[in-house]
Amino acid sequence: MTAFIESFATQHLPPPWKAAEARTWAFPFSLSTVVIQNYLDRFFNVANPNTALFRLKAMEPIGILTISNFPKIETDETSKFSTHYQNLASRLDVAQTQVSVDVPVRCVRKQGDEREGAPEILWFQPFAISDNETVVFASREILGADMMLGRIELDMQAAPSGVRLHTHIPAIRRFGPRSKEEWLGFLHVDTGSETKSYVPFRAPKMAAWVDRFGGGANASKSNGLSDPMTARMVALKQFRDTQKWDEATYQAIVACTVTHSDLRDVRFFDPAAVKITFTDSATAAEILCTFLDLGTPSDGSTDPESKWERQSPVFIGPVELLGAFTFTSSATINAIETLHTFGSGR
Amino acid sequence: MIRYVQSVASQQVPPPYHFPGVTVNAFLWDAPVGKIQAYCDRYFNLGEAAERGFVYRPAAFWPFVALLIIDYPIMVSSDRSRTDIGSTPFPDRGYMSQKEAFVVAPVLRSGTLPETMVLKMAMEWALPFIVVDNPMSAVCGREMLGLEKLLGNIEFGESDFPDSFKGRIHLPGWASLKPGEMQTKLKFLEVDTGPTLPTYRGSPAEDSVWTLLRSDTASKAISALGTAKDFMETVSLGFLSSGMRTVSLKQFRDAAYPSKALYQALVSCRSTYSSVRNFRFYNEQDVNITFYDHGSFDHILKVFIHHSPNDPPREAGDRRVRVKPVAAFRFNANIDFDDMRTLHTFAVAPGEHLPPCDTTDDMLAPWLRPIRGFFSGSPP
Secondary structure, three states: OEEOOOOHHHOOOOOOEEEEEEEEEEEEEEOOHHHHHHHHHHHHHOOOOOOOOEEEEEOOOEEEEEEEEEEEEEEOOOOOOOOOOOOOHHHEEEEEEEEEEEEEEEEEEOOOOOOOOOOOEEEEEEEEEEOOHHHHHHHHHHHOOOEEEOEEEEEOOOOOOOOEEEEEEEEOOOOOOOOEOEEEEEEEEEOOOOOOOOOOOOOOOHHHHHHHHOOOOOOOOOOOEOOOEEEEEEEEEEEEOOOOOOEEEEEEEEEEEEEEEEEEEEEEOOOOOOEEEEEOOHHHHHHHHHHOOOOOOOOOOOOHHHHHOOOOOOEEOOOOEOOOEEEEEEEEEEEEEEEEEEEEOO | OEEOOOOOOOOOOOOOEEEEEEEEEEEEEEOOHHHHHHHHHHHOOOOOHHHHOEEEEEOOOOOEEEEEEEEEEEEEEOOOOOOOOOOOOHHHOOEEEEEEEEEEEEEEEEEOOOOOOOOOOEEEEEEEEEEEOOHHHHHHHHHHHOOOEEEOEEEEEOOOOOOOOEEEEEEEEOOOOOOOEEOEEEEEEEEEOOOEOOOOOOOOOOOOHHHHHOOHHHHHHHHHHOOHHHHHHHHOOOOOOOOEEEEEEEEEEOOOOOOEEEEEEEEEEEEEEEEEEEEEEEOHHHOEEEEEOOHHHHHHHHHHOOOOOOOOOOOOOOOEEEEOOOEEEEEEEEEEEEEEEEEEEOOOOOOOOOOOOOOEEOOOOHHHHHHHHHOOOOOO
16 A cells, blocks of 8 residues: 655644543434434445445434543554654644534445444434544545534533533535625524433333444443443545545545443433524524434525525524433544545546 | 535535625745645645656745734625525625634745646645634634644734734644643734834834835835736745735545545635735734743644754743744735635545546646637636
8 A cells, every 4th residue: 555645734633542540421312313314325335336235224213312521532552653753643632622423323234345234233323523623634535424613612510520512614505606704603402400310211222222332331220331332333534636626536444443431420311401593694594403303494485595695593402312421431543444445546 | 416405504605705895914924944844745736746747845045934813804605506404595695704813935846757847737725724713714714625723712913002913823732742631722923012113112214124125216116016916926925926826635434434535636725816905914023923832832843833953942931932024014904715626536445345536637827728729628
């Protein structure tokens, strides 16, 4: 393989990344399998359906809004990554807060794939926001995540175990030749205080699903989970052609793993008391209304373009949650595999 | 070729772009020729010369590098094709603003064989350092054009006196390279000028390049040049030609083996300055440019700052690296950014199960492009 030419500007956080004392708040909510499948077909299945040896299919009608605070992320010392800093990569630490929605899907192998029949649960992120540019560049350029840089205000002292969060993204409120991109509010979360006792998840399948996600551990019965939880994430990694921008010079489905180990300090919230709202904008409307099915962007007009004509922010929500919990862990993120390359080079 | 999967919230606004009413503050200093050559060799002259068929080297006839600090009040997509992306076309979505700073150096490309040396000859501009304060701009530049844009905090204003300039840039970095050092926003650059000339403040202007250009002889020479474009080329010491073409290395990492590249190509785009107005000089003797080499910033500065053995030694702990400009000026203009081209795709081996990336070449000299059919057939 050909060596990547490093510079100070490509001082990415090289995988695997590890983060101690990572605090995560997770909010499962209902998400239609039709909406999930539409996303999968658009971003993963349709690009070149004849060449991929697998197809991603919706599995559970669930998405999880996740807030993760990483006070310190560093490159794992075992990384063989050669950076511009020459063996110093593992010593350079960053901090970040990340917000995303994570959706579980099933990978169905087609006939002829050597791994046909192997059960595989993958996760994708319809959106992800980080407040650290190094993380954003690394996530986009290595893992292929379509991550945005945002401004994230995180108040972890607002309530016991709880969190209050405001996220802003660079966005345009309504599309028009005179509209200006601004930092607009996007996501607002207020958990309130933890509950005294465990609050059952509202979805019947939820407990079993958490079991599956947690590698057999049952979060409802324990405050200390010894088994690591590993989720395998997929993203469509693509780069535009220089001359023909609607075409891709490179496009592939890339997988990485996110592993939470040493889980502890699990706390629950009453999902009915957690307040989650989004602020609508023309830039965010597709995420909110198409990818997450959180509302109808129309302001009452039948004109399909009218959804962009809104003058003032519209708040979507509150999002009806199926559960709400938080935990502390040691997190590791690793790029593992390019599952399928649709095309490369020109 | 594969269709790019577009989303409304995509961070990439595709080119071409139109930037009306920009304010440019430019500062020129002597080029560290050895460092520019090293930059060319590392990022442009990949592989064996005989195999790639071209070589980049510093442009000896323009021995300066320039620091440009630019305010873009409006940035819009000027895509006339109005490609259907299933949503509002990019030119109709609105506009962005940004502040930008970059260091630019001219580089000369030529063929490596006697018969190609002139055919492939072109002057282009390398950007060894560029920082913006707009996330979408950073993503576009990095992923579409191979411009290695950093994201930082950029502040403008007037310095002590009216009609002067003050610029401050902070970048994410590490104050030291010691284990456990956390990334923070650190001061990277300070620029302060006196008022624009003529002024009664500051140093005597007799030695300034401005004085030369306002002499009778120079004035007549400038007048004789006729067009604003030629005037600009003259007073900016050749920096502002009618169409500057950049050159940059666009490359993608492999996910599983991130130290390996899936794709490597030299790409170019054209920036054209028009409606140039309000051209003003600063007295370069009163311009203070100070870089800071905290920890990780040393890796940036060593690319384009020449540490001379004759430089006075700095005291321990002094992070300041001062640069003395040979010219400094300011103007307003409209800038168009277009004509993106892949100049040369390097043959990379992307790894198991993937075919090697083929070489392409579109390096015909600009003066030959109108009659390219005689030399190289149709463009790729």
